[in-house]
Amino acid sequence: MVRVAIVDDDKTITDHVEQVVSSFFTENQIENEIVSYQYPKELLWDLQEKSYYDIYLLDIEMNINGLEVAHAIRQLYTEPYIIFITWHVKYSLKGYECNAYRYIIKSEIDEKLPEALGVIYEQLENREVRQYIIETATKVSKINYSDLFYMYVEGKYTYFCTRNDIVKTRKALGTVFNELNVRDFVYVNKGNIVNLQHVMALRDKTVIMRDGQELPVSIPQFKKLKKAISDYWRSVS
Numbered sequence: 001m002v003r004v005a006i007v008d009d010d011k012t013i014t015d016h017v018e019q020v021v022s023s024f025f026t027e028n029q030i031e032n033e034i035v036s037y038q039y040p041k042e043l044l045w046d047l048q049e050k051s052y053y054d055i056y057l058l059d060i061e062m063n064i065n066g067l068e069v070a071h072a073i074r075q076l077y078t079e080p081y082i083i084f085i086t087w088h089v090k091y092s093l094k095g096y097e098c099n100a101y102r103y104i105i106k107s108e109i110d111e112k113l114p115e116a117l118g119v120i121y122e123q124l125e126n127r128e129v130r131q132y133i134i135e136t137a138t139k140v141s142k143i144n145y146s147d148l149f150y151m152y153v154e155g156k157y158t159y160f161c162t163r164n165d166i167v168k169t170r171k172a173l174g175t176v177f178n179e180l181n182v183r184d185f186v187y188v189n190k191g192n193i194v195n196l197q198h199v200m201a202l203r204d205k206t207v208i209m210r211d212g213q214e215l216p217v218s219i220p221q222f223k224k225l226k227k228a229i230s231d232y233w234r235s236v237s
Contacts, residue, residue, distance in 0.1 A: 002121060003052065006036040007043050007069060008059040008085070014038060017057055017085065017109060024114045030121060040069050047072060050164060053080055055120060057113075060086045074099065075210065076163075078197055079146055081120050085109065132180060134160070134169045141167060145184070149209050150194040151176060161213070186228045189218040196232040 004021055008014045014036045025032040035053070037043045056073060060066035070082050081101040101120070104112045130145040147163040153173040160167045169176070177185065177193055184196045188207050198210040202225065205217045217225055 001031045001033060002054050002124065003033045004035070004055045004057065005043060005053040006034065006057045007040055007066070008036075008057075009038055009040070010059070011038055013059065013085075013106065017113070020109055020113050021057070021117065024117045028118075028121070040066070043069060044072055047076060052077065054124060055081045055083065055117070057083050057085055060084055070100065075200075083113075083116060085113075130182070132160075132176075134167055136169070143167065145180070145182065145195070146197065148195050149198045149211055150192060150213065150215065152193075153191045161211070163211075183228075184232065186225055187221055188215050188225055189221060192216075196229060199229055199232075202226060202229055 002025070006014055006017050006021070008017065018034055018036050021034055022032075024030075056070070058066040058069055066084060066086070070084075073080060073082065078099075082099070083102045083104060084100055085104045085106055087106050102112075102116050104116065131142045132145065132148065134141045134143065143160055143162055149161045149163065151161065151173060152159050156170055157168045158171050158173050158176050160169070173191065173193065177187070180193075185193050186196060188194050192215050194207060194209065194215065199207055200210055201208040202217070205219075205222060206214050207217055207225065207229075208214050
């Protein structure tokens with residue numbers, strides 16, 4: 001299922017965009033859920049409750065600037081597609097600072113939006129969802145790599161700090177690192193591994209994660225981590 005959020009304080013535009021999106025999914029027989037918001041604060045509240053959408057269609061000029069909404073989305077999620085829909089092209093460069101996927105002028109919605117949705121859906125279909133499996137004596141759990149923020153070791157356990165929870169496994173941190181086997185995971189010190197996808201900043205020998213957690217960076221790892229973050233950000237910009 002593809003979940004779409006539409007945010008515009010003009011109900012006429014919201015209804016029009018919803019009709020275009022709904023028609024695209026119906027014509028292509030794609031299961032979907034569309035939620036429209038006339039008030040950006042309502043989406044922000046839902047984001048705080050961990051609501052997730054694959055695609056966000058945002059107006060920029062609202063009582064809460066659409067760029068602020070986009071930044072709030074990116075504070076939580078890197079994966080969703082953000083499309084700005086507005087009358088004015090003057091905001092386009094700022095929009096791409098939020099890693100926006102596209103920028104569509106409202107007069108071109110009927111033509112450009114279905115085209116963008118088609119490309120996005122193809123990419124969603126081809127997106128590889130990698131998962132780490134944790135087995136205990138009583139259960140088996142799966143963690144999406146994209147939901148895994150960082151790991152730390154305590155005693156004989158490695159703890160996984162995810163988007164919604166903390167899970168532990170009775171494995172050494174080094175064993176977990178080798179099993180993950182993805183360049184996006186790097187050591188910041190001998191007791192912590194971070195997912196570069198969720199690193200927000202590196203300053204004063206401290207790495208700041210998406211959830212606000214600050215982790216110390218060891219001197220031996222600092223240069224390597226700095227380069228890894230820089231390379232990662234360039235690859236997704």
